[in-house]
Amino acid sequence: MQIGKDAVVRAKGEKRGVLARLFQHTSNYSIGSVLVMLASIISFPILTRIFSVAEYGTMALVTSTILFLVGIGKLGLQHSVVRYYSEVEAGTRKNTATQFFSTVLFGMIVVGLAVTLLSILGIRFVPTAWLSNEQTKYLIILASPLIFIRVVDSAMYNMLRAQQKSGIYSTYFTVRKYLGLGLIFFVLFYVSRTLEGFFISSMVGEFIAVAVIIFYYARQHVFDVRQFDKPLFISMLVFGLPLLASELSMLLLNMGGRYIINYQLGPEPLGAFSAAFNFSDYLQGVLTASFAQAVVPMYFRMWEQQGRGKTIEFIQQALKYYIALALPVLGGMAAVGPELLRLLASSKYDVSATLIVFIVGGMLVSGGTPIFSAGIYINKLTKVVMYSVLTAAAVNIVLTFLLVRPFGIEGAAFAALVSYILYTVMAAYYGRKVVKINIPWFDVLKYGSFTLIMYVVVVYIDPPDLAFRIFSQIIVGALVYGALIIIFDRQVRNLLRQGVAKLMRAR
Numbered sequence: 001m002q003i004g005k006d007a008v009v010r011a012k013g014e015k016r017g018v019l020a021r022l023f024q025h026t027s028n029y030s031i032g033s034v035l036v037m038l039a040s041i042i043s044f045p046i047l048t049r050i051f052s053v054a055e056y057g058t059m060a061l062v063t064s065t066i067l068f069l070v071g072i073g074k075l076g077l078q079h080s081v082v083r084y085y086s087e088v089e090a091g092t093r094k095n096t097a098t099q100f101f102s103t104v105l106f107g108m109i110v111v112g113l114a115v116t117l118l119s120i121l122g123i124r125f126v127p128t129a130w131l132s133n134e135q136t137k138y139l140i141i142l143a144s145p146l147i148f149i150r151v152v153d154s155a156m157y158n159m160l161r162a163q164q165k166s167g168i169y170s171t172y173f174t175v176r177k178y179l180g181l182g183l184i185f186f187v188l189f190y191v192s193r194t195l196e197g198f199f200i201s202s203m204v205g206e207f208i209a210v211a212v213i214i215f216y217y218a219r220q221h222v223f224d225v226r227q228f229d230k231p232l233f234i235s236m237l238v239f240g241l242p243l244l245a246s247e248l249s250m251l252l253l254n255m256g257g258r259y260i261i262n263y264q265l266g267p268e269p270l271g272a273f274s275a276a277f278n279f280s281d282y283l284q285g286v287l288t289a290s291f292a293q294a295v296v297p298m299y300f301r302m303w304e305q306q307g308r309g310k311t312i313e314f315i316q317q318a319l320k321y322y323i324a325l326a327l328p329v330l331g332g333m334a335a336v337g338p339e340l341l342r343l344l345a346s347s348k349y350d351v352s353a354t355l356i357v358f359i360v361g362g363m364l365v366s367g368g369t370p371i372f373s374a375g376i377y378i379n380k381l382t383k384v385v386m387y388s389v390l391t392a393a394a395v396n397i398v399l400t401f402l403l404v405r406p407f408g409i410e411g412a413a414f415a416a417l418v419s420y421i422l423y424t425v426m427a428a429y430y431g432r433k434v435v436k437i438n439i440p441w442f443d444v445l446k447y448g449s450f451t452l453i454m455y456v457v458v459v460y461i462d463p464p465d466l467a468f469r470i471f472s473q474i475i476v477g478a479l480v481y482g483a484l485i486i487i488f489d490r491q492v493r494n495l496l497r498q499g500v501a502k503l504m505r506a507r
Helices: 002-050 053-074 077-090 097-124 134-142 145-162 166-190 195-218 230-264 267-305 308-345 347-367 374-378 382-407 409-432 441-459 466-488 490-506
Strands: none
Touching: 002 053, 002 166, 002 267, 002 308, 053 097, 053 134, 053 145, 053 195, 053 230, 053 267, 077 097, 077 145, 077 230, 077 267, 097 134, 097 145, 097 195, 097 230, 134 195, 145 166, 145 195, 166 195, 230 267, 230 382, 230 409, 267 308, 267 347, 267 374, 267 409, 308 347, 308 374, 308 441, 308 466, 347 409, 374 382, 374 409, 382 409, 441 466, 466 490
């Protein structure tokens, strides 16, 4: 009897330990994301004021094109890094760590260089009318070295993520962001206040950052070009290529509407839409993207080392906490987002404020996909992801094309919301066939009620000064929601108690 009790106690301890690690990694990623977000918020009002709305739209179109070409250059291999490292670490794949790291780095260097050169040639032959004007085409070619830099960069930071070095990962992203931001501002204020200056300084900053992270790994003697393993690289390509289509489709889902807006309405409405999209992405990504970054490597490792039952239990708990994070983000953005955008971007972007709830809502729904569809990734059914995202991207493009003319950029925002929901529903449906994850409806209702209470309290806070009002609303909203969670969620209370006890012991 005592043995049974000991087993139960040990199982509960293991469960709390796994959840504590999830919170630790999420916290590390979130700290980095918060610092990066602060940098983005700092740069956002400066860039929206330095450049006209039309120039901001052109910058967004160039950036979107480069991101799409970077997605091609990665060939889905960044997903293979996380998935295959768990097998190398667990010993279920007969490759050494040096073979793995060397294959990833040198393989992505060759692929990234080839795609960069092909992209430059391809852009030269694209009809100028597709990109609005000759300047946009010139800027894409000028910024094309970013394709190679970011492909190699993705190999390096996904190594950190696969090894769950969340602290170093966050430090790297934070330093890279602020270094790049410093160079951009120096060039824009003292050298050339142009889009050319923006992209050249971005390239220099990102190149320095990726050189540093390569040096960090090189000092560990994990790179040897002779250890490049062709069968491993081919296997990683087989896993990653379906996800390449998924990633490109996701980029189209996120950014395809911008090309239609630019073509049908011009660069100024595109600038307004891009400002709302970028602003929403900065804020919602702090918690939700950080959570996904932490949870995926953890359930891969648990599946390899602890089996199906433990992994499903962990994913179910992770979904609960994602809902607890996502709902107040949506409620908070509905309450303060429009005025915060006006404060940061200036009155030039008033039309953008109405888009925020649509865009953030869609992003939060799709942000839970790595949890809803965990079975797809665990069982390497990457074609299912590809079909889901392709369908959603196609729906987004068709809806945007149909709605932009009569409804303007609000139609594009609505199309994005519908497409995000469709993608998540499809991925969750197929994922449940492999690893069944139940929607915790009681928790949805509970955290939704907490969010509604928070929203009602926040909208009644109305000091006359805009900046002070927004600051007060954010602080009060966080305190109200946090207090409700602590009072009515025993599991969160226990985790907080363990965290405080651990901190006290450390002291």
